[in-house]
Amino acid sequence: QKEVEQNSGPLSVPEGAIASLNCTYSDRGSQSFFWYRQYSGKSPELIMFIYSNGDKEDGRFTAQLNKASQYVSLLIRDSQPSDSATYLCAGRRTGTASKLTFGTGTRLQVTL
Amino acid sequence: GAVVSQHPSWVICKSGTSVKIECRSLDFQATTMFWYRQFPKQSLMLMATSNEGSKATYEQGVEKDKFLINHASLTLSTLTVTSAHPEDSSFYICSARDIGVDTEAFFGQGTRLTVV
Numbered sequence: 001q002k003e004v005e006q007n008s009g010p011l012s013v014p015e016g017a018i019a020s021l022n023c024t025y026s027d028r029g030s031q032s033f034f035w036y037r038q039y040s041g042k043s044p045e046l047i048m049f050i051y052s053n054g055d056k057e058d059g060r061f062t063a064q065l066n067k068a069s070q071y072v073s074l075l076i077r078d079s080q081p082s083d084s085a086t087y088l089c090a091g092r093r094t095g096t097a098s099k100l101t102f103g104t105g106t107r108l109q110v111t112l
Numbered sequence: 113g114a115v116v117s118q119h120p121s122w123v124i125c126k127s128g129t130s131v132k133i134e135c136r137s138l139d140f141q142a143t144t145m146f147w148y149r150q151f152p153k154q155s156l157m158l159m160a161t162s163n164e165g166s167k168a169t170y171e172q173g174v175e176k177d178k179f180l181i182n183h184a185s186l187t188l189s190t191l192t193v194t195s196a197h198p199e200d201s202s203f204y205i206c207s208a209r210d211i212g213v214d215t216e217a218f219f220g221q222g223t224r225l226t227v228v
Contacts, residue, residue, distance in 0.1 A: 034216055043118075043205045043222040044156070088155065099146060100207075100217065104155040 003027050004091050006103035014111050019076040021106050023089030026070065030091035033065060034100065035074045038086045047087075048074070079110045114140050116208045118220025125196055125227055133191045133223045135206030141186035142208035146217060147179075150203040162189040186211065196227040 004025050013019045025033075032051045036044035050056045050063040050072070062075040072091075076083055086107045090100040115138040125131050135145055143164050148156040160181050161169040168181035180192040189208075193200055203224055207217035 032216075036219075041203075041224075043219045045219070046216055049216050099158055099161060101158075102155045 002103070003101045004089055004103035006087075006089050006106045008104055009107040010109045011106055012109045012111055013079050015079060015081060017079050019079045019083065019108055019110070021074040021076070021087050021089075021108065023072040023074075023103055024070055025072065025089075025091045025101075027091060027093070027101070028067075028070065029093045030101070031094045032092050033063070033072045034090045034092070035061075035063060035072075036088040036090065037083075038088055038105065040086075044088055076108075079108075081110050081112060084108055084110045114138075114208075114210060114218045116206065116218045116220040118206050118223055120223060121221055122224040123226070125225070127197055127227055128195055130192055130194045131196055131225060133193075133204055133206070133225075135189045135191070135208065135220050137187045137208040137210075137218075140208075141211040142189075143186065143211045145183060145189040145206055145208045147181060147189075147191050148205045148207070150205060150222075156205065159191075193225065196225070198227045201225055201227045 006023050034049045035047045037047050038044045048063045050065045056063045060077045064073045086105040088105045089103040092100050117136045119134045145162040147159045150156050158171050159174045162181045162183040164183045170176045183189040205222040206220045209217040
């Protein structure tokens with residue numbers, strides 16, 4: 001079992017719709033979770049991080065964390081073609097030297 | 113956000129030669145830097161954790177003698193791919209975390225290495 005699992009997709013949504021990206025994790029020691037967006041040939045860029053159970057909103061993005069279910073999600077409202085990319089979920093234990101454990105990523109396609 | 117600069121952004125080298133990749137934190141000090149490798153259509157795989165002033169911690173299966181890491185200062189870590197072979201061709205990415213702050217790490221732009 002992979003430590004962080006994501007559906008590889010592609011997930012296709014029409015422009016203006018809500019895209020829902022999901023991630024599950026197996027390490028109960030993971031305390032913080034991160035969503036990165038990666039365009040083809042580029043390095044990941046941080047979208048959001050979440051530490052606490054519940055929702056965290058930032059503009060069109062909402063991250064949701066449920067530690068009891070070991071589940072993290074990212075909602076993208078009003079999806080735009082520029083949102084088309086691979087979205088990487090990562091978990092991390094506490095500590096400045098602790099490493100990120102990445103999922104394989106979900107490819108999102110926003111269609112016109 | 114914090115800026116991490118990686119150089120070069122791409123490099124082509126002959127098989128058997130060595131290549132050095134630099135990772136710099138430009139506006140913060142980074143006790144810890146991380147080196148990843150990413151093959152096409154795959155996720156990031158952590159190669160090693162680089163700690164300033166001490167030896168790097170390598171992930172299982174990563175050859176420490178082949179991938180030399182030096183983290184001599186709080187703003188610079190280098191990865192040297194020694195005796196590169198075509199199978200080492202990949203996208204190498206570094207990340208750095210701000211000293212003493214348990215926040216997310218910031219990624220460099222990545223280095224596309226092609227070994228011919």
